[in-house]
Amino acid sequence: MNIHFFKYQGTGNDFVILDNRDGRYTGLTEEQIKGLCDRRFGVGGDGLMMLQVQEGYDFAMQYYNSDGRPGSMCGNGGRCLTAFAWKMGIHQEHIHFIASDGPHEATLEGEDWVNLRMKNVDSVETDPAFFYLNTGSPHYVQYVSQLSGFEVYEKGRSIRYNERFKAVGTNVNFVEPMPAENGIFVRTYERGVEDETYSCGTGVTAAALTYAGPEARTYTIPVKTLGGNLVVKFNKTGPHTYEDIWLCGPAKLVFEGNIALD
Ligand SMILES: N[C@H](CCC[C@H](N)C(=O)O)C(=O)O
Structure with a gap:
């Protein structure tokens, strides 16, 4: 064929x-x-x-x-x-x-x-060590320091295959704030690819939502990935609720x- x-x-x-x-x-x-x-x-x-x-x-x-x-x-x-x-x-x-x-x-x-x-998000699991939410795909989000040198593949894979996630899998995002840009740097281990990709749109969206401050208002978060820059815009309507979420980029x-x- x-x-x-x-x-x-x-x-x-x-x-x-x-x-x-x-x-x-x-x-x-x-x-x-x-x-x-x-x-x-x-x-x-x-x-x-x-x-x-x-x-x-x-x-x-x-x-x-x-x-x-x-x-x-x-x-x-x-x-x-x-x-x-x-x-x-x-x-x-x-x-x-x-x-x-x-x-x-x-x-x-x-x-x-x-x-x-993107679809609205009406719940986020918050743990001292991570966030877990679904932006169309399931995403584990963990904040780390020195993300450029971070072992995304090894650490991401161990979370994706842990007791909780191994059956269905999850995407795993590691996030580092970029204070000068008021944005974040995100690297993602993707389920189904079973490797780090250069960028993951639903992952970047999930990470940006967790980066918003406590106030319910609109936010615009610039996001850097290994493959380039994206912008996530949304309206935070409550402690764990988000609407009018837009993922923008090339x-x-x-x-x-x-x-x-x-
Ligand atoms: N790369 C994708 C995510 C694919 C989701 C896939 N890895 C899954 O969990 O089925 C993105 O830009 O959002």
């Missing part, structure tokens, strides 16, 4: 994207998706997404992690798929799509900057091509 693919990246979180509006790629197997995401034997990506038709929406987002299995919501993926939908002719000032965690709204600024509305086409699958 010949596959025509598009490769996108958003702050270095990279994805293979397929236009599946006619259903031609619906039968791809877990092994085939894993193979397409393989950086040596395939196209390479942290995940694969399909652009799908969905009545009542501009499109549906079907997301798979690089292990070939369906993942939960992917923030950078949603931004990249929005840029791709625009390229495919879905030209709306406000784009509405449905993903595994429900409806999303997105706007573009130019061709490769996407603002993506989403770019890298290349497109064809690959034959056996």
